[in-house]
Amino acid sequence: MPVIPLLLWAAAAHAGTAVWLEGAPDPALTPGDTARVPDQVAPAPVFGEADQAAFERLRSELAACRPLLDEFDGELTILRRIEAALAPVEVLRGGDVEPVWHALLLQGLAVHRYFPDPTSPEAASAGAVGMLGSRPENGPWLDAIALMGERLPTEAELPDANARLAYQELRARVLLEAPAALSVANMPAAATLIADGKPVSGSEARLLPGHHRLAVVVDGQIHMRMRLDVAPAASQSVAYPAVASELVALAPALREAKAAVPLSPAVQATLARVEGPVSLVVMGRHGPRRFLVDQGLAAPAPRSASEKSENGPQMTVLGGVGWVYDGDYLLQNAAAGAPETAATVNAGAGVLGLGATLPLGPLHAGAGVDLVLPLGDHHTLPSGDRSLRLRAHPHAALGWGPVQATVGWWSPWHLAAGARATLPLGGRWGLTGAYIQGIGLDRDRDDGSTFSPAASRAGFVAARWAWGG
Numbered sequence: 001m002p003v004i005p006l007l008l009w010a011a012a013a014h015a016g017t018a019v020w021l022e023g024a025p026d027p028a029l030t031p032g033d034t035a036r037v038p039d040q041v042a043p044a045p046v047f048g049e050a051d052q053a054a055f056e057r058l059r060s061e062l063a064a065c066r067p068l069l070d071e072f073d074g075e076l077t078i079l080r081r082i083e084a085a086l087a088p089v090e091v092l093r094g095g096d097v098e099p100v101w102h103a104l105l106l107q108g109l110a111v112h113r114y115f116p117d118p119t120s121p122e123a124a125s126a127g128a129v130g131m132l133g134s135r136p137e138n139g140p141w142l143d144a145i146a147l148m149g150e151r152l153p154t155e156a157e158l159p160d161a162n163a164r165l166a167y168q169e170l171r172a173r174v175l176l177e178a179p180a181a182l183s184v185a186n187m188p189a190a191a192t193l194i195a196d197g198k199p200v201s202g203s204e205a206r207l208l209p210g211h212h213r214l215a216v217v218v219d220g221q222i223h224m225r226m227r228l229d230v231a232p233a234a235s236q237s238v239a240y241p242a243v244a245s246e247l248v249a250l251a252p253a254l255r256e257a258k259a260a261v262p263l264s265p266a267v268q269a270t271l272a273r274v275e276g277p278v279s280l281v282v283m284g285r286h287g288p289r290r291f292l293v294d295q296g297l298a299a300p301a302p303r304s305a306s307e308k309s310e311n312g313p314q315m316t317v318l319g320g321v322g323w324v325y326d327g328d329y330l331l332q333n334a335a336a337g338a339p340e341t342a343a344t345v346n347a348g349a350g351v352l353g354l355g356a357t358l359p360l361g362p363l364h365a366g367a368g369v370d371l372v373l374p375l376g377d378h379h380t381l382p383s384g385d386r387s388l389r390l391r392a393h394p395h396a397a398l399g400w401g402p403v404q405a406t407v408g409w410w411s412p413w414h415l416a417a418g419a420r421a422t423l424p425l426g427g428r429w430g431l432t433g434a435y436i437q438g439i440g441l442d443r444d445r446d447d448g449s450t451f452s453p454a455a456s457r458a459g460f461v462a463a464r465w466a467w468g469g
Contacts, residue, residue: 322460
């Protein structure tokens with residue numbers, strides 16, 4: 001992964017969410033942000049194992065809680081257990097409405113017996129109260145009526161005559177209130193709105209005051225689910241969200257975009273549900289590209305000069321210190337008194353270098369030359385009629401991010417293979433470490449014999465400065 005964008009994004013870190021539309025999320029590229037992929041931002045809201053398990057638990061709790069009506073303070077236990085069983089029930093299919101209604105009916109009976117006055121502070125603190133406008137009411141029964149307003153409990157379902165009368169009176173008060181209007185904006189024409197397990201014609205539902213469960217189904221698959229409480233005569237609109245595949249489909253347009261890209265209302269609705277500020281990340285030609293989401297647009301994130309240089313041709317200069325080993329230092333200087341010690345074949349050295357790189361997608365191709373000057377009494381090599389001290393290393397390079405493999409020439413008698421890596425220090429600066437392995441080339445002497453160069457190698461550490469782009 002390119003190093004300079006990493007530094008830029010680290011400096012501009014902000015708490016939010018980075019949605020990686022393609023590529024493996026790299027949290028290091030957006031420090032402070034939570035990295036997410038489309039499936040995490042827009043998880044498929046299908047009816048799954050967890051939903052089925054929730055209904056099975058609800059049916060089990062409903063059967064287990066009925067006998068608690070005959071126990072001391074059993075009503076409080078019913079309230080708590082039924083509430084816990086109802087909480088994970090998010091989607092209602094046609095056959096699931098009855099069990100939920102019966103659970104609410106039982107829970108409301110517990111409220112009616114234990115808190116006959118729903119306006120009491122005790123009822124409110126126990127979570128037994130629902131509001132019908134400004135009036136406190138039996139909360140579970142209010143939700144049961146909202147779920148099945150046409151249904152009255154039978155004597156078998158609610159044996160207590162006083163409770164049946166109270167339920168009927170509450171139902172009458174609810175039906176006298178103006179229903180709420182809920183619409184799903186930008187819902188696809190092929191989609192069906194399901195309110196409390198019942199299909200609705202169009203994208204708007206008329207709902208009785210209370211708690212409701214809604215879903216949008218497309219081709220038999222749930223594409224949206226939600227729960228909400230509505231007040232009498234309320235008017236509310238919710239945005240139809242995009243699914244994960246619609247987020248992924250944004251990537252091609254963003255990849256080549258030079259200006260802000262408008263986002264569909266469905267995509268905006270999905271991204272509005274995650275912690276902001278939100279950014280979208282795609283894999284551009286020169287590495288990751290980040291877009292900031294604001295006011296329905298995805299705009300390219302500002303890039304500094306150092307980031308731009310990583311995305312175009314870039315020149316580098318470096319200077320540092322290193323080490324050179326060459327067995328020919330001893331062989332070529334023995335007549336001049338070179339001692340047979342490690343200090344003869346090993347030399348400290350100063351290093352200067354110049355290079356250029358060009359990003360090719362995630363790869364970086366380059367070329368350059370390193371000038372290595374060994375410092376010592378016997379660290380020269382013959383070159384014609386002269387004595388050579390400065391060693392040149394012209395080379396080509398190919399790498400991934402900060403790591404490169406090099407191949408070239410190690411003067412005066414070796415091919416060279418090596419590797420180097422750069423540690424960013426901030427801005428245009430970096431620290432480069434390199435290793436060069438000389439591969440000796442046999443040469444014919446004038447007397448007909450063959451000269452085989454001794455082993456040679458070098459390494460250095462240098463400060464690196466880059467510009468261009």
